[in-house]
Amino acid sequence: MLPWYPASWREKPARQLPAYPDPAALADACQQLGAFPPLVAESEVAALRADLAEVAAGRAFLLQGGDCAEDLDAQGGTPARETLRVLLQMAVVLTYGAARPVVKVGRIAGQYAKPRSADTETRDGVTLPSYRGDIVNGAEFSAAARMPDPQRLLRAYSASAATLNLLRALTQGGFADLHQLHRWTSDFVRASPQGQRYAQLADRIGEALAFMAACGFTQDSAAPLRAVRFYTSHEALLLPYEEALTRRDDAVGDWHATSAHLLWLGERTRQPDAAHVEYLRGIANPVGVKIGPGAPPDDVLALLERLNPARAPGRVVLITRMGAGRLPERLPPLLEAVRHSGHPVVWSCDPMHGNTVTSSHGVKTRDFGRIVQEVRGFFAAHAACGTVAGGLHVELTGLDVTECRGGGQNLGDDDLARRYTSACDPRLNGSQSLELAFLVADLLKAQRG
Ligand code: PEP
Ligand code: CO
Numbered sequence: 001m002l003p004w005y006p007a008s009w010r011e012k013p014a015r016q017l018p019a020y021p022d023p024a025a026l027a028d029a030c031q032q033l034g035a036f037p038p039l040v041a042e043s044e045v046a047a048l049r050a051d052l053a054e055v056a057a058g059r060a061f062l063l064q065g066g067d068c069a070e071d072l073d074a075q076g077g078t079p080a081r082e083t084l085r086v087l088l089q090m091a092v093v094l095t096y097g098a099a100r101p102v103v104k105v106g107r108i109a110g111q112y113a114k115p116r117s118a119d120t121e122t123r124d125g126v127t128l129p130s131y132r133g134d135i136v137n138g139a140e141f142s143a144a145a146r147m148p149d150p151q152r153l154l155r156a157y158s159a160s161a162a163t164l165n166l167l168r169a170l171t172q173g174g175f176a177d178l179h180q181l182h183r184w185t186s187d188f189v190r191a192s193p194q195g196q197r198y199a200q201l202a203d204r205i206g207e208a209l210a211f212m213a214a215c216g217f218t219q220d221s222a223a224p225l226r227a228v229r230f231y232t233s234h235e236a237l238l239l240p241y242e243e244a245l246t247r248r249d250d251a252v253g254d255w256h257a258t259s260a261h262l263l264w265l266g267e268r269t270r271q272p273d274a275a276h277v278e279y280l281r282g283i284a285n286p287v288g289v290k291i292g293p294g295a296p297p298d299d300v301l302a303l304l305e306r307l308n309p310a311r312a313p314g315r316v317v318l319i320t321r322m323g324a325g326r327l328p329e330r331l332p333p334l335l336e337a338v339r340h341s342g343h344p345v346v347w348s349c350d351p352m353h354g355n356t357v358t359s360s361h362g363v364k365t366r367d368f369g370r371i372v373q374e375v376r377g378f379f380a381a382h383a384a385c386g387t388v389a390g391g392l393h394v395e396l397t398g399l400d401v402t403e404c405r406g407g408g409q410n411l412g413d414d415d416l417a418r419r420y421t422s423a424c425d426p427r428l429n430g431s432q433s434l435e436l437a438f439l440v441a442d443l444l445k446a447q448r449g
Helices: 023-034 042-056 075-098 151-172 178-184 193-214 239-244 275-282 297-307 327-341 368-385 430-448
Strands: 061-066 102-107 120-123 126-129 230-235 246-248 255-257 262-265 287-291 316-320 346-349 356-358 364-366 389-395
Touching (some): 023 239, 042 061, 042 102, 075 178, 075 193, 075 430, 151 239, 193 430, 239 246, 275 297, 316 327, 327 368, 346 368, 368 430, 389 430
Parallel strands (some): 061 102, 061 389, 230 262, 262 287
């Protein structure tokens, strides 16, 4: 294989990259990015790899979630704070149920690029480039908004830095303190059955904390209760952006992507000989790969050899998104093949992307029941194969949106129009997310026996 360098992906065929009308302007934006500080530190990336190695071994659980596509103009940080809030709640529910640590990773602070199934979109006889995420163009259906604009790379970097700053402030500054459990519940979730179940759990944990304090655990010895480690991730799609933020650690000699702790490859860009895999193979970060129902096990093995020839645990997360219907047929042969190969992967379940349907009003949605069915199927397949059901990957928001059907609020087609704010795929809202966490906690508890 030819040597790797941050731009070696340019020698390979690349799918899903926008056609910029002014390549010189793109190069100029990338040059500016190259002079900016890294967004994450090498030591944090190493910590995540170590945490994921624990997940691969079955001693921890991975929770990854957030928007399908983040909004560059997100109002005052509210969406990021609410995503963090619901992820912290879910993590508490899972930690309690699984009795093992939960590794928390947001689809956040950089999730701005989207793959599309078509290059163009036609409305009322007008054809324009597809919306490819805020880092590329605008969602509004106008020729001006849909033109890919390199200045957006710089705006995406700034927005990522600002979001990261907020996340670091919240997770280190007291907001994530386990003594604040009740405060993580948003008003609209509080009254729901999930909110009440969560309140009972929070009471129980509160009693345990009071007991520990009475036993003499001090502020210092109980430090992990007061702050959490929270990691960021996004799809590694816009390679010029990722290349510009790739840095070499002088002490270690490794190259790192510094736009986020973990990057993943989408279902549409994981061809072993193409540009996106080429970029990811050279960075030391943990990498995810989405695996859909059409992936032959041999292709997945080729990909694992390419991305992790050293077979380092904590390096690769395989995120399966089969669809509830096809999972029982497609997942078991894959689990078997990877287990047989000896590759130490983290298996994570994305129950969202294989279960997207269209409502009777023509709106993209997902049924909570199908999402639950895929998660149950995932756990059952791993139990049967003797592999580790290691994680959950979900599109969610802590906000009170109406994008997915079903769940405790029993949302139907007519409800979807009320608060559908996703620029791309439908997300679970705060109470649906919590409901899913309780279900997964029960599955993990059952596993403990
Ligand atoms: C996504 O995670 O938003 C996505 C596009 O997923 P996939 O690549 O699995 O379709
Ligand atoms: Co999506």
